[in-house]
Amino acid sequence: PSPASQPAIGIEDLFTTLNRHIQRSEHEQAVKVADQVLSIAPNDEDAIRCKIVALIKNDSIDEALSTMESSRKLQIDFSFFKAYCLYRQNKLNEALEPLKGQEGNSAVMLLQSQILFRMGKMDASLDIYQKLQKSKIESLEINLVAGLVSAGRASDVQGMMEAL
């Protein structure tokens, strides 16, 4: 058998393959290759992250959560992914939990706003969308309009669109 430092397929080759699947949005394949990396290097953070994102993009939310759970001992910060998965499972109160203390980042704010929208907390949801308008997120106005209409503020829509 070959020494541990030189496995039959090198990790660099696997990452090259993994990257190609990611570029082509072949998420199922990406999960398989990430697993191959993890069979050689079980604690590889990049491989674990790739696997989790690929599972999420493949709508395998349960599996993404169980992968996070089983790599808990590595103490990698998955709080954003975890919150998103809980949101997808409609566990809305639980989904807000991992986002606490991370408010500064626009991806986090976007997710918070979507969670609050689903909870029916329209005003809180709209407040965040309004703060995000400066960050030029594509299609944000679609959710902003939905929020205004659902909050009974349809009359504000035109003004908002003109302000964009």
Next chain:
Amino acid sequence: FPPAFQAIPRNPIVLDLAYNTMEFPSLENRMKKDKKGFISRLWR
């Protein structure tokens, strides 16, 4: 014919924009470097 289009009221759509923010880590430093210089190619 054909009949004119008519606007109908409907619930506004909400997009899952957070989905688009899920990003893969950069694997640039984990892949095989194929841009080798002339000298290092001689030693391979």
